[in-house]
Structures are given as C-alpha cells and as structure tokens.
Amino acid sequence: MKFPCTHRLVPALAMALVFSLSPPVRGDAYAPIWLVPEDIRLDVDPSRPGGMSLATLAGDMAKPGLYAVRIRMPSQLRVLPHIHPEDRMVVVLSGTLHVGFGERFEPERMRAMTPGSFFVEPALAPHFAWVRGEDVIVQVSGIGPSGTVYLDSAAPGH
Numbered sequence: 001m002k003f004p005c006t007h008r009l010v011p012a013l014a015m016a017l018v019f020s021l022s023p024p025v026r027g028d029a030y031a032p033i034w035l036v037p038e039d040i041r042l043d044v045d046p047s048r049p050g051g052m053s054l055a056t057l058a059g060d061m062a063k064p065g066l067y068a069v070r071i072r073m074p075s076q077l078r079v080l081p082h083i084h085p086e087d088r089m090v091v092v093l094s095g096t097l098h099v100g101f102g103e104r105f106e107p108e109r110m111r112a113m114t115p116g117s118f119f120v121e122p123a124l125a126p127h128f129a130w131v132r133g134e135d136v137i138v139q140v141s142g143i144g145p146s147g148t149v150y151l152d153s154a155a156p157g158h
Contacts, residue, residue, distance in 0.1 A: 030066075033058055042072045042137075050077040057139075061146040073097070073136045079129040080105055081151045088121040088142040095136030101127045103151055126151055 035057060042053035051074050059067030070093070073079070081103055092113045099119060100110040103126045110130060113119060121127055 030058065040070060042070060049079065050074060052077070059144065061142075061144050063144055065144060066141070067144050067146065068139065068141045070137060070139050073129070073131045073138070075131055075133065075135055077129075077131045078105065081126045081128045082148050083124050083126050083151070084121060084142075084149075085123055085147050086142045086144065087123045088140050088146075090119050090121060091139045092117045093137045093139055095131065095134045097136045097138060098130040098132055099127060100129075101125060105130075 040055045040057070042055045045052055045054045048054065048071075053072040055070045057068040057070060059065050061067045061069060073095075092115055094115050096115075097113045097117075098107070098110040099113055100106060102109055105128045107130065110128075
C-alpha cells in the first residue's frame, strides 16, 4: 500500500523529534509571585537613555530564562533605532507610545500604540520609539539574556 504525501511527512516528523529531544531553555525556577501596583517601584535606570525607569517583575533580563519588566519612558523621549537579541512582547499600560520599525528614525513610519495595545519586537529587528505626550509605561516580556545595541554608535545606549 502506498501512502501519499510521505515525502512531506518525513521531514516534519524528523523536526518534531529533534525539538522533542532538545532541552527547553530555562532560567531559575520561579516561586509564586503576587505584585499589586503599590509593590512595583520604578527606579531610574542610568544605563537607559533619557531617564527611563524600570521595575523587574520576574526573572532577570541579563540571564537565560523568562523575564518581565515594567518600564516608564518620560515625556518627549526619543529612542533611536536599536535591536535586541531576543524576541520581546510589549503591552502599553499607560500613555501613547509611537513605535516604528526600520534602521532610521522616521516619524512617518510610526504607529501610535495607546493603552492596552500589544506589539512584538522581533529579535534583531531594528525599531525606534517616541513618547510625544505624557509619560508612557510599558510591560515587556521575553526570554533572556537580553541586551540593546543602537545602530548609531554615537546614540545613548546600554
């Protein structure tokens, strides 16, 4: 008996086997975490441009494994084109963040992300941001280790 489409099925099964045998990327084990808003303290991070404040909610961005951080970006902050080594998921919690993708800061390519908006910053995809109005607070999640590389070596960076 001949099975149709086996030439497509074999590579898919081989990939599934490889992924099933690969150990998952893991960081330190987590204990339950409960944070209410008054527990979350955003501290100025001098390594970030423009007076951004950061609170680590879970994990450690510098280490392998899942992390979640909350970042406050002050009014009028322009974040020049940069990349991250990992995929990041971002939720805008307050304010309006204007975000664009590309190697040059081009306001006409930006999209206004209002509270409740979600976007993904794919690994190594150049992007930029601008806080035109009130301060913006975002929550960022990813799998570290994380980092930031600005495309313009003269730009303020980490």
